[in-house]
Amino acid sequence: MKLAYWMYAGPAHIGTLRIASSFKNVHAIMHAPLGDDYFNVMRSMLERDRNFTPVTTSVVDRNVLARGSQEKVVDNITRKDAEIHPDLTILTPTCTSSILQEDLENFVQRAQLDSEGDVMLADVNHYRVNELQAADKTLAQVVKFYLQKAQKKGDIATEKTAKPSVNILGPTTLGFHNQHDLTELKRLMADLGIEINQIVPQGASVHELKTLPQAWFNLVPYREVGPMAAHYLEETFGIPSVEVTPMGIVETARCIRSIQKILNDQGATVDYEEYIDNQTRFVSQAAWFSRSIDCQNLTGKKAVVFGDNTHAIAMTKILAREMGIRVVLAGTYCTYDADWFKEQVNDYCDEVLISEDNGAIGDAIARLEPAAIFGTQMERHVGKRINIPCGVIAAPIHIQDFPVGYRPFFGYEGANQVVDLVYNSFTLGMEDHLLEIFGGHDTKEVITKTVSADSDLNWTKEGLAELNKVPGFVRGKVKRNTEKYARENNIENITAEVMYSAKEAVGA
Numbered sequence: 001m002k003l004a005y006w007m008y009a010g011p012a013h014i015g016t017l018r019i020a021s022s023f024k025n026v027h028a029i030m031h032a033p034l035g036d037d038y039f040n041v042m043r044s045m046l047e048r049d050r051n052f053t054p055v056t057t058s059v060v061d062r063n064v065l066a067r068g069s070q071e072k073v074v075d076n077i078t079r080k081d082a083e084i085h086p087d088l089t090i091l092t093p094t095c096t097s098s099i100l101q102e103d104l105e106n107f108v109q110r111a112q113l114d115s116e117g118d119v120m121l122a123d124v125n126h127y128r129v130n131e132l133q134a135a136d137k138t139l140a141q142v143v144k145f146y147l148q149k150a151q152k153k154g155d156i157a158t159e160k161t162a163k164p165s166v167n168i169l170g171p172t173t174l175g176f177h178n179q180h181d182l183t184e185l186k187r188l189m190a191d192l193g194i195e196i197n198q199i200v201p202q203g204a205s206v207h208e209l210k211t212l213p214q215a216w217f218n219l220v221p222y223r224e225v226g227p228m229a230a231h232y233l234e235e236t237f238g239i240p241s242v243e244v245t246p247m248g249i250v251e252t253a254r255c256i257r258s259i260q261k262i263l264n265d266q267g268a269t270v271d272y273e274e275y276i277d278n279q280t281r282f283v284s285q286a287a288w289f290s291r292s293i294d295c296q297n298l299t300g301k302k303a304v305v306f307g308d309n310t311h312a313i314a315m316t317k318i319l320a321r322e323m324g325i326r327v328v329l330a331g332t333y334c335t336y337d338a339d340w341f342k343e344q345v346n347d348y349c350d351e352v353l354i355s356e357d358n359g360a361i362g363d364a365i366a367r368l369e370p371a372a373i374f375g376t377q378m379e380r381h382v383g384k385r386i387n388i389p390c391g392v393i394a395a396p397i398h399i400q401d402f403p404v405g406y407r408p409f410f411g412y413e414g415a416n417q418v419v420d421l422v423y424n425s426f427t428l429g430m431e432d433h434l435l436e437i438f439g440g441h442d443t444k445e446v447i448t449k450t451v452s453a454d455s456d457l458n459w460t461k462e463g464l465a466e467l468n469k470v471p472g473f474v475r476g477k478v479k480r481n482t483e484k485y486a487r488e489n490n491i492e493n494i495t496a497e498v499m500y501s502a503k504e505a506v507g508a
Contacts, residue, residue, distance in 0.1 A: 008333035015134030016092040016122040022201040027086040077111035132224040140228035150210035165197040167215040170226030184408035213237040223309040247314035286415035299324040306331040306375040307394030320348035387476030391425035466496040
C-alpha cells in the first residue's frame with residue numbers, strides 16, 4: 001500500500017461542490033466530519049468572492065454515529081431551504097456517507113416533502129470517480145433534471161434563436177483561469193457575431209436551463225467538465241458541439257473554423273477566414289513571436305509538459321507546432337481518459353506518461369533534464385528542488401494562479417499570455433547566471449536535493465569544491481550528470497576526478 005500525500009484531483013464531492021457553487025442560488029449540503037469542510041475556506045481564499053460559499057456541512061459527530069444521520073441531514077436541508085430559499089439544494093455523497101452506507105436518496109425524498117425548492121442527490125460514486133469526473137457528471141445531471149422537468153410541464157424552449165447563438169458549457173469556480181478564459185470567449189463570440197444563449201454552470205440560474213435547446217451549438221472548451229452535458233443535449237435536442245480548446249494560434253483558428261462549419265450547416269452564411277488572418281498576422285503578438293529571434297533561440301530546447309487533459313494537450317501542441325520546442329514528455333493525471341490523451345499528443349512528443357503518482361513524474365523530469373517544465377504547482381515544486389524553471393499551466397493550483405489582473409489562456413489574447421509564460425520560463429536560468437556574474441547573490445551553496453530520497457552517493461570535500469566552481473545556472477545539471485555517471489559505474493564516493501570523468505563521458 002502506498003501513501004498518497006499529494007493528489008492531482010480531489011475526491012468526488014469537491015467536483016459536485018464546484019458545480020453547485022458555480023450556479024446562482026443553488027446550495028449544497030455535504031454530510032461529513034469536521035475537517036472535511038475545507039472547500040468553503042479554499043474557495044473563499046482562491047476565488048476572492050465577496051459572497052459566502054453556498055455550502056453547508058451536515059456534521060457527522062458521535063451523536064450521529066449513535067442515532068443515525070437521517071434526522072440531522074433532512075433537518076439541515078429544510079432549514080437552509082427556509083433560511084435562504086435556494087432554487088435547488090444538492091446533497092453530495094462523501095467518503096463518510098459511503099462508509100456508513102447511508103440511504104441518501106431516501107433522505108432527499110424526505111426533505112423534498114418540506115422544501116419549497118428542488119432537492120437533488122448528486123449521483124456520483126465516491127470510490128469510483130474523482131473531482132473532475134464528478135463535476136462533469138453532476139453538471140449533466142442538473143441540466144438533464146431541469147430540461148426533463150420543463151418537458152413535463154410543456155415549458156421548454158426548442159425554437160432556435162433568430163441570430164446564431166451558443167451555450168458555453170464547463171466554466172466553473174476553482175477552475176484554472178476559468179473566469180479569465182470566459183471573458184475572452186465572450187469577446188471572441190462577440191467578434192464572430194454570435195450571441196451567448198447560456199453559460200453553464202458559472203453564474204447560471206437553474207430555471208433558465210430550459211432555454212438551452214435554443215442555441216445553435218454548444219462550445220465545450222474544457223475536456224474535464226462539460227462533455228457529458230453537451231452529449232446529452234446533442235442526443236436529446238440535436239444541438240451540435242464544438243469541443244476544440246481555443247488555446248494557441250493554431251487551435252483557436254481550428255475552433256473558429258469548426259464553429260463556422262456548424263453555423264453554415266444550419267443555414268447561416270458566415271466566413272471567418274479574414275478575421276482569423278487579421279488576428280493571426282496583425283493583432284496577436286504570438287504569431288509574430290514565433291518568427292522572432294527570441295523564439296528561434298528556443299528551437300530544439302527540451303520541455304516536459306504535464307497537467308490535466310485540456311491544458312497539457314494544448315501546451316504540447318503550442319510548444320511543438322508553434323515554437324519548434326522539443327517536448328520530450330507529455331503527460332496527464334487524467335488516467336480515466338488515457339487513450340484520448342495519447343491520441344492527441346502522440347505526434348508532438350517523444351514520450352507519453354499517464355500517471356497520478358507525483359513521484360513518478362518528478363523522477364521522469366529528473367531523468368530527462370528538460371530546460372523547462374510546464375505543469376501544475378506540484379511540478380513547480382519538483383523544478384525548484386532540481387533547479388529547473390516551471391510555468392504553471394493547470395490545476396492543482398495556488399493563490400498565485402488566481403491573478404487579480406486579466407490573464408486568459410484562451411483565444412488570441414490567451415496566446416500572447418502563453419508566449420510570455422513560455423519565454424519567461426526558458427530564460428529564467430539566465431537571470432541567475434547574470435546575478436552570479438555581477439555578484440547579485442551568493443550561489444556558492446551547492447544544491448544537494450534530489451527528487452528521489454534514496455540517494456546513496458557521497459560527495460567528498462574536493463568534489464563539492466569542484467562543483468562549487470560550476471556556474472549556478474547549470475550546477476544542478478552537472479550534479480545530476482555526475483551522479484548518474486557514478487551510479488552507472490558503481491562509484492560511491494564522488495571526487496573531483498569522478499566529475500572530470502563524468503564530463504568526458506557526456507562529451508561536455
